[in-house]
Amino acid sequence: MNPKELSYTMPPEWAKHSGTFISWPVRDSMVYPEDYEQVCLGYENIIRAIAEFEPVTVVVNPEDEGPVRSRLAGVQAECLAIPHNDAWLRDNGPTFLLDKAGHLGAVNWGFNAWGGKYEPWDLDDAVAPAIIAHTGARRFDAPIVMEGGSIHTDGEGTMITTEECLLNPNRNPDLTREQIEEELKRHAGIEKIIWLKRGLSGDETDGHVDNIACFAAPGKVILQVSDEPGDENTAITRENLAILAAAADAKGRPLEVIPIKQPPYREYNGKRLTLSYLNFYFANGGIILPVFGEDAAETDRLAEETLARVFPDRRIRTVDGMAIIKEGGNVHCTTQQTPAPQ
Template sequence: MPEKQTPKSLGYRWPAEWEPHEATWLSWPHNRDSWPGKFTPVPEVFARFARTIAAFEPVHILASGAALEQAEQFVGGTANILLHEKGTNDCWIRDHGPWFLQHAHEPAALVDWGYNAWGNKYPPFDLDNAVPEYVALELGMRRFSPGLVMEGGSIENNGQGTLLVTSQCLLNPNRNPDLSRSEISRMLSEYTGADRVLWLFAAEDGSIPGDDTDAHIDQLARFVTGDTLVAVANDPAEQGRARLPLLDTLQTQLKSLSDAQGQPFTVIPLPLPNPVFYEDQQLPASYANFYIGNGFLIYPTFRCARDASTGKLLKDLFPGREIIGLDAVDLVWGLGAFHCASMQQGLAHPRPVSA
């Protein structure tokens, strides 16, 4: 049964993504409606992603039926990959998966948020909504259920008491229409252990072109250390490319914020790739959708010149990790990339580590 006490009251915390992992969780892609007319290359892209992670840490993959058979063909027998017979509606486990909590001396636990496919945009989503409960039972973990709709891609966590969110997503009436900003902030604090929730885009549209999530933060800005963020930005040297006013707003707002200790953040500009289109539809291609694991960082590449320079920037920010670019042009037709498709399981107990 879900717990009534909150994780914060019991001493749990939600670790930052760069802290050591027990494993990574994935949901195998199978929903052809998510990649209309272009599903064929997606399983191989996903398999490459899973195999790359498995070289560094264990990988759990959820699938059932024909999807499970396909996953076995692509990655079955790969060291460090474990397949689970659990059905899903789609592969975006960042948003439907559990948030793993750690404690100084108690066993690990997880948070089971409600999930409604980004505001009931893509029914059905019942199988995805059941993933956290399945994982809790599979791992024998304590499960906390806040009764709130929340997606992992909508929250950034610096691991030091600060969360970063966008108003457009969390205050959207298609998620939690009866809750105020202060009520959502309180719930996030109680179920992650954070002390401060910072809100962006109070009055503006924060969505990059092609985004269908109502401005998930993991497409816009990412913590790389407790006091430093990368944030997508307009390139002042590019006179021929249309500027996105929302990116100027993003930079201004981030530079005005401070962390839970009252200190300002360092904000490093992150370029956007060249626009990616499929059948005249612009897709939400963003280098911010990278995934950090044990000794590695995987970032999406989009077959443009900025791929290499972005990799160099990330290497400078994460000198102790292997920086791996994986082609995401086919994957992003599903309107997500590698961060959207993964969920980290942090260690049960904290261990000091740098990004």
């Protein structure tokens, strides 16, 4: 039986967590391996920030376990030795579920390194089953390739995603949109999917939704927006705004859209960096927000003020958003929450 038939659903990310999983970087898989220590420091600071709110389990390659334990001494974090190729646990880790009795379930999606972009990925595809076994969750193997950063739910039956990613032929070339939608409904326990067209310009994940939009609450969506003339994200913003304005959620509610202005354009080695305030992470009582400094000081301030207004009961904890972005992602991409029984 699938999760939906057994009354499992994917809780919203803002629901109470029992903890957070995060993977430790792997030099051999990095785009810029010369930045390994800088990236490790970035991950360490993210872990320390999350640990101010809830326990963290760090997935490490066995040879890294000792050094990482030493770095994190005194932090509310433990290491879990699981071989892995890359460190973006949001995408190769499990998606956790809860049933009505509070029992933990987890979906093991197929993983192919964002459409075969980075080889090898065999170890990464085995990470989710290992984590699921560690937690004792009931395991459900989904028959589709899917990354956790490409979906977001409101906890009340609605999912938001992008066509650019989920309908990309480099993931599930033999499946139709309707077939993909049906598997998402079966495995995340949802009723309705709102399909945005595209994610941010330059996003090598093929438009993950966690860089451009997320639910803040049922009926409320935060959207990163651009009004810069000539910026491709301006057209993307307008298109997604129109879709959200015309949409209703699974309960029939219209959506309130909360805009967050994008940071200024930055690139590295001729490639646009996918800077996003939406790549934040909900922790128990807090939000871990990447900020970018320098010419982004004003948009950093506006993003922090917006999230503080939307989430008045949460402490906004900022981290350096430039520390790991050259590798292709940010805070949300590194993390996977484990829901606590409600």
